[in-house]
Amino acid sequence: MADVLFQKVRKAFGSAVAVKSLDLAIGSGEFVSLLGPSGCGKTTTLRMLAGLEFPTEGEIRIGDRVVNAVPPGQRDIAMVFQSYALYPHMSVAENIAYPLKKRGIGRAERDAKVASVAATLQLGALLDRKPRQLSGGQQQRVALGRALVRDPKVFLLDEPLSNLDAKLRAHMRAELIELHRKLGKTFIYVTHDQLEAMTMSDRVAVMHEGDLQQFGAPMQVYEKPANLFVAGFIGSPAMNLLAGVLEPSGSGLAFVRQGLRLAVGDGGQAGQKVTLGVRPEDIALGSGPFVATVRIVEPTGHETIVIADIGGQSAIVRVQPDTAYAVGSETPFAVRTSRLHAFDSVTGARLDLAFALPAS
Amino acid sequence: MSGNPLDKRYAVLGAMLIAPTVLVFCAVIVYPLVSALYLSLFTIFTPTLRGSFVGLGNYAYLVNSPEFWRSLWNTLLWTICTLALQIVFGVAAALMLHQNIVFRSLARSLILFPYFVSTVVAVLVWRWLFNDLYGVMNHLMLMAGLIKMPLDWLGSMPNAMISIILVGAWKYFPFVVIAVLARLQTIPDALYEAAKIDGAGAWSRFVDITLPQLRDVLVVVVLLRAIWDFKEFDLIYLLTGGGPIIATQTLPLMVYKDAFGLNDMGRASAVAVSMMLVMLSFMVLYLKLAGRDERESQR
Numbered sequence: 138m139a140d141v142l143f144q145k146v147r148k149a150f151g152s153a154v155a156v157k158s159l160d161l162a163i164g165s166g167e168f169v170s171l172l173g174p175s176g177c178g179k180t181t182t183l184r185m186l187a188g189l190e191f192p193t194e195g196e197i198r199i200g201d202r203v204v205n206a207v208p209p210g211q212r213d214i215a216m217v218f219q220s221y222a223l224y225p226h227m228s229v230a231e232n233i234a235y236p237l238k239k240r241g242i243g244r245a246e247r248d249a250k251v252a253s254v255a256a257t258l259q260l261g262a263l264l265d266r267k268p269r270q271l272s273g274g275q276q277q278r279v280a281l282g283r284a285l286v287r288d289p290k291v292f293l294l295d296e297p298l299s300n301l302d303a304k305l306r307a308h309m310r311a312e313l314i315e316l317h318r319k320l321g322k323t324f325i326y327v328t329h330d331q332l333e334a335m336t337m338s339d340r341v342a343v344m345h346e347g348d349l350q351q352f353g354a355p356m357q358v359y360e361k362p363a364n365l366f367v368a369g370f371i372g373s374p375a376m377n378l379l380a381g382v383l384e385p386s387g388s389g390l391a392f393v394r395q396g397l398r399l400a401v402g403d404g405g406q407a408g409q410k411v412t413l414g415v416r417p418e419d420i421a422l423g424s425g426p427f428v429a430t431v432r433i434v435e436p437t438g439h440e441t442i443v444i445a446d447i448g449g450q451s452a453i454v455r456v457q458p459d460t461a462y463a464v465g466s467e468t469p470f471a472v473r474t475s476r477l478h479a480f481d482s483v484t485g486a487r488l489d490l491a492f493a494l495p496a497s
Numbered sequence: 498m499s500g501n502p503l504d505k506r507y508a509v510l511g512a513m514l515i516a517p518t519v520l521v522f523c524a525v526i527v528y529p530l531v532s533a534l535y536l537s538l539f540t541i542f543t544p545t546l547r548g549s550f551v552g553l554g555n556y557a558y559l560v561n562s563p564e565f566w567r568s569l570w571n572t573l574l575w576t577i578c579t580l581a582l583q584i585v586f587g588v589a590a591a592l593m594l595h596q597n598i599v600f601r602s603l604a605r606s607l608i609l610f611p612y613f614v615s616t617v618v619a620v621l622v623w624r625w626l627f628n629d630l631y632g633v634m635n636h637l638m639l640m641a642g643l644i645k646m647p648l649d650w651l652g653s654m655p656n657a658m659i660s661i662i663l664v665g666a667w668k669y670f671p672f673v674v675i676a677v678l679a680r681l682q683t684i685p686d687a688l689y690e691a692a693k694i695d696g697a698g699a700w701s702r703f704v705d706i707t708l709p710q711l712r713d714v715l716v717v718v719v720l721l722r723a724i725w726d727f728k729e730f731d732l733i734y735l736l737t738g739g740g741p742i743i744a745t746q747t748l749p750l751m752v753y754k755d756a757f758g759l760n761d762m763g764r765a766s767a768v769a770v771s772m773m774l775v776m777l778s779f780m781v782l783y784l785k786l787a788g789r790d791e792r793e794s795q796r
Contacts, residue, residue: 189690210696222687226709235705236695283695 140165140323141186141291146195148181155181157347159195163340168317168324170334173344174370182344183293183327187216199291210239215284216293219300221276223268223283230255230264233282240287254282257316274305281316291323298333310337331371335359343367361478365485368414368478374442377420377452379413380482392479392492396448397427399474402491411488414478417442417455422462425471426495429454431462445470530773537766543756548763555767564743565751565768569775572747575662575733576726582666583722584715587673592707594674595681605678612671620735623664627651654744657737661745665732669725673718680714681707716787720780727776748772 141163148156156178163169171179184190186197188209197204204212215236223232230251237247255261258278268276277297284292294313298306314337317324328334334341335355343350343358343366351363362368368376381394383405390401392411405411422429422443429445429452436458443454443462447470454470462468471494479490537555541548559565594605611619626633627650635647650660684707692702730749733739739746739754746754748768756765 187690187694189693209690209693210698214694216691216694218687218691220685220687222685222691224688224691224706224709226712235692235697239692239696239701283691 140167140200141325142196142198143182143186144196144198146182146185146192146197148178148185148190149193154347156185156192159349161342161349161352163323163325166321166323168314168326168337168339170326170328170338170341171344172328172331172334172341172370173350174329176346177344178347179327179329179342179344180295183216183295183325186291186325187214187293188212213290214293215287215289215291216295217277217280217284217297219296221268221280221297221300223276223279225268228265228267229260229271229279229282232268232279233260233286236283236287250286251282254286257285258282273301274309277301277309285316285320289322291325292320294324294326296328297326299328299330306333313337331373335371343370345370361487362414363487365412365414365480368480368487372416374417374453374455376478377415377417377447378480379415379447379450379452381411381413383407383409383411391495392490394448396429398495399472399477400493400495402493404490405479405488410482411490412480412482414480415452415472416476417453419473419476420452420454420470421473422454422456422468422470423460425469427470427472428467429470431464431466431468434462434464533766533769536763537770539763541762541766543760543762543765546762551763555764556771558764559767559771564746565771567743568746568748568751568768569771571658571743571745572727572749572772572775574658575665575729575745575747576723578662579665579669580719580722580726582662583670583673583726584719586666587670587718588677588711588715590670591674591677591681592703594678608674609671611668612675614668616668616731617735619668620664620732623660624651624736627660651737652741654741657741657745661733661736664736665726665729668732669722672722676714676718677711680711684710720783720787723779723783724776727772748775 141161143159143161146156146159147154159178159182161182171182173179181190185192186199186204188204188207192205199212199214224235227235233251233254234247237250242250251264252261255264258281260275260278260282263271263275263279268279271279277300280297297313298309301309310333313324313326317337326333326337338355340353341355341358342352345366351358351367353361358367358371362371362376365378369378379394379397381392381397383390383401384393385391385407386400389403390405390407392399392401392413394413397413399413422445427447429447431443431445432451433444435442435444439458441456441458441460441462443456444451445454445468446452456462472492474492474494477492479488479492480486481488538550538552539548540551540554590608594601594608598604629635629647629649629652632647632650634650635644638644639647648656650656688706688710689702692706697705728749729747730753733745733747734750734753737745739750749772752765752768752772755761755768
């Protein structure tokens with residue numbers, strides 16, 4: 138059963154449309170990330186769910202209740218803000234206890250719950266401190282504590298890790314995954330960081346310009362991007378997108394662009410403009426029917442990124458660090474045809490084409 | 498400090514940069530202060546500035562003078578009441594102006610109007626409004642049926658005290674508005690949003706977020722306004738002249754009367770010094786209380 142449901146939700150601020158027409162069903166206990174670049178509508182979506190913004194059109198449900206007109210405090214949700222939004226004049230204990238206090242829960246029960254949350258998040262020693270006396274990571278934990286203490290149905294997290302340094306972020310990522318597993322509650326997580334979305338989520342909702350582009354499991358989004366935007370957005374380094382055209386070739390079709398020619402099994406029409414998507418790890422340098430010119434070599438230790446010129450366009454190739462490539466040299470290469478993606482260059486939609494290397 | 502010659506040169510430069518401030522401070526603060534203390538030990542005829550040494554005689558006179566105690570009481574009553582009204586209305590107006598109301602910027606400029614108007618002009622207008630023969634206040638209150646007979650706003654008690662307190666509040670509450678509004682604009686929206694999600698209603702959000710955030714600015718505002726209201730002269734002098742008799746005479750008015758009405762500069766200085774001592778003791782107490790709260794909130 139869906140725990141959170143968006144039905145034809147639209148949000149406009151004056152003439153600016155933040156969310157166009159969103160349909161999204163999030164299951165109970167799921168960890169869902171709303172992923173997209175800034176201005177894609179992900180934060181607005183979360184804020185509408187929190188009750189901090191109201192949809193212009195459409196319906197939002199939490200559980201079996203339509204919450205469009207329900208104030209934030211009565212929605213059975215908790216939110217962790219990007220800035221943490223800890224109450225600066227209250228101690229850590231008071232911050233965590235505040236939502237309980239506002240719900241008229243007695244002192245003894247409050248203290249017990251704060252103690253239990255503090256134990257979960259290892260905040261025990263900090264309970265008497267003020268937020269400004271805490272490090273970013275500790276503040277983050279307190280913000281989580283304030284959300285946890287109420288035991289809400291849905292947790293909303295608005296880029297909660299973006300103010301932390303890289304090492305702490307990786308650590309908190311693991312803690313959040315752990316926490317989600319322990320609580321079994323629905324988590325909705327807004328981020329522009331695909332690494333966070335991919336590693337933590339059960340499903341990722343990729344958004345762009347107010348539209349939901351794709352909603353699926355991380356690996357599904359990675360391996361079968363629904364359109365050109367998702368293909369270019371998910372994956373780091375990004376997928377190489379090579380524009381070409383389908384031409385008749387023998388009895389079938391071939392994808393043709395400068396420096397590249399692939400046989401197309403079925404689907405597509407002659408003359409159709411097609412963009413070929415190749416992940417950096419799916420280009421094999423060293424042997425093959427095509428030729429690339431090495432432009433830049435970037436060793437990172439565990440792998441080497443080679444930027445090579447393929448028919449006038451630079452492409453990113455991920456290679457093993459043990460092979461040396463001389464800048465300026467020409468090297469033959471092949472592509473893994475089973476892992477190629479094709480998109481209609483005009484509509485951006487994914488095409489299901491099967492490719493094969495040309496017979497040599 | 499090490500023996501580095503550059504350090505020494507910086508030290509000399511530092512002293513030179515501070516020197517003008519120190520000199521001006523001595524000329525305009527230390528000298529008048531010392532001189533007031535010195536004058537208060539004499540009986541001095543103001544026009545000639547000649548007189549004889551009386552030691553603490555002036556102070557002894559004040560301690561036994563009902564007029565002095567009455568003026569002190571008036572000063573405290575005026576300061577506390579007008580300050581309280583300034584704070585309440587100032588914070589309320591600031592909260593209102595912080596909302597997205599129509600004509601917000603116009604309202605923001607208009608509300609500062611009383612503070613910008615010169616005291617003389619403001620007082621003349623108020624005296625006209627308060628006039629017992631043709632004043633608008635009496636007219637309106639008679640029409641509304643609130644009073645049966647015209648009131649003497651400035652010439653009888655307790656009306657005169659109430660009138661100066663109200664006019665003082667009207668004149669100076671914009672100062673509170675400016676300071677509080679500036680602070681309100683720096684409170685992050687996320688705090689209010691978090692509180693909404695935590696289930697806090699409008700009143701809770703005001704008490705739990707706005708007020709604690711305003712604490713620091715209110716400490717400063719109360720301190721400054723208390724000093725200024727305690728010393729207020731022109732508004733009261735122009736409105737009631739301290740009357741009826743001495744019913745609204747505050748210490749600054751007494752200083753003026755003693756110095757230039759009774760021509761006794763020595764006693765006037767003694768009143769001024771006492772005023773300073775009263776203010777000083779209140780400030781020390783207040784800062785201690787504020788400081789203690791601050792330390793508590795930091796623990």
